[in-house]
Amino acid sequence: MKQYNVAIVGTGAVGQTLLEVLAERNFPIKDLKLLATQRSAGKKVSFAGKEYTIAETTEDAFQGVDLALFAGGAASKKFAHAAVERGAVVIDNSSTFRLDPEVPLVVPEVNPEDVKWHKGIIANPNCSTIQMVVALKPLHDAAKIKRIIVSTYQAVSGAGQEAMDELVVQTKQFLNSEKIEPVVFPYQIAYNLIPQIDVFLENDYTKEEMKMVNETRKMFHDQEIAISATTVRVPIMRSHSEAINIETERKLSAAEAREILRHAPGVVVHDNPAEKIYPMPIFSSNRDEVFVGRIREDISCSNGLCLFVVADQLRKGAATNAVQIAELLIKYELI
CATH class of the missing domain: 3.30.360.10 (Dihydrodipicolinate Reductase; domain 2)
Known part of the structure; x- marks a missing residue:
């Protein structure tokens, strides 16, 4: 199975749950980057038996990344387009792009086909x-x-x-x-x-x-x-x-x-x-x-x-839905 370079942006509750869900669903990760604010940079996080160091989010941090999962917050507005420009597909948990007519808003059980018209960014809906x-x-x-x-x-x-x-x-x-x-x-x-x-x-x-x-x-x-x-x-x-x-x-x-x-x-x-x-x-x-x-x-x-x-x-209302969208991208060969 093909593996992918994945970045997670944000290390709060949603970011931590994203890691849990990725591990549980055995998502095909080749390389993992953990990105956050300067305040969190340098902290250590364990995932799948390995220890990772959180790095500060910058535009160039997305070089070589296939899939960027944004856990929400201000980072999406600042860095999502930069990630796309460097070749990543972005799945965004913030409200930044949800109502943008150029961005699919997707729940896999509801409208999976909408991922097919993405232009680099797919929005995760509000939890409720x-x-x-x-x-x-x-x-x-x-x-x-x-x-x-x-x-x-x-x-x-x-x-x-x-x-x-x-x-x-x-x-x-x-x-x-x-x-x-x-x-x-x-x-x-x-x-x-x-x-x-x-x-x-x-x-x-x-x-x-x-x-x-x-x-x-x-x-x-x-x-x-x-x-x-x-x-x-x-x-x-x-x-x-x-x-x-x-x-x-x-x-x-x-x-x-x-x-x-x-x-x-x-x-x-x-x-x-x-x-x-x-x-x-x-x-x-x-x-x-x-x-x-x-x-x-x-x-x-x-x-x-x-x-x-x-x-x-935190799971279906955020992290799990985002990972399910990523799985759809693989299924439809869109990443």
Whole structure:
């Protein structure tokens, strides 16, 4: 099997998870470069039994690289085009290129063919969008979704390692009746919910909410779907949850939807209310599948369905999806 020179840009939570997923899936790596900011340069990281030294990200660091996996952040805007100019295909986890009409936005279970028209950069969607479209695309194909209403319950790890550390510290402070002073989040996150993720826009939706709207339409190739999202940060470490309501052109019974989803790639149907079986973050954490349950017909709408969807946003919502895109490039001989 052909092997590839791979660079990972970023050594935070997503960068570390990328390494885990590459190792687990036995990705054919010939040479590995770990790139990050000057602050992280020189640190040692183990991968597949070898020790690697993190180097500072520069334009010339991509010389000889076949595949560059950007873990998110400002580096994408600064270095992605330089990587492409030096011969690398870029898979980017940031929001920089997601809505660029010249850049494919891809979830392999949803729109794999879109990788074929890439021009050097492929965008990885937002984590909350990824798990939603994996669950909804099979239903969209079966009955055409007209409208989506989604409320998310997003783990603190979606905001990075510092956010995770803040939840641990605040939980201890709360239990010890100590004063809590938020740093990462605008308010206390321990024992609280914050109905804001990212900044508010002119329409009073947050940037995170509009990502779900615009990215879903792009990947479904359907600008007519009516979508409204409310995104909420919750005090758990890992895995995002979503309560989703859809309205379809053709009526889907809960039983038919359940059967469709049982055969959908990347989906685990976890749905038996009588036995208290439904998706929860404790089941999906450190897993790659999207868990779907609480499937029921909407009693307020003749062609409506309700679902509860949970997935690990560091894996399927970021790293695993990026590696799956890389595997598609190999499959289609595009790298």
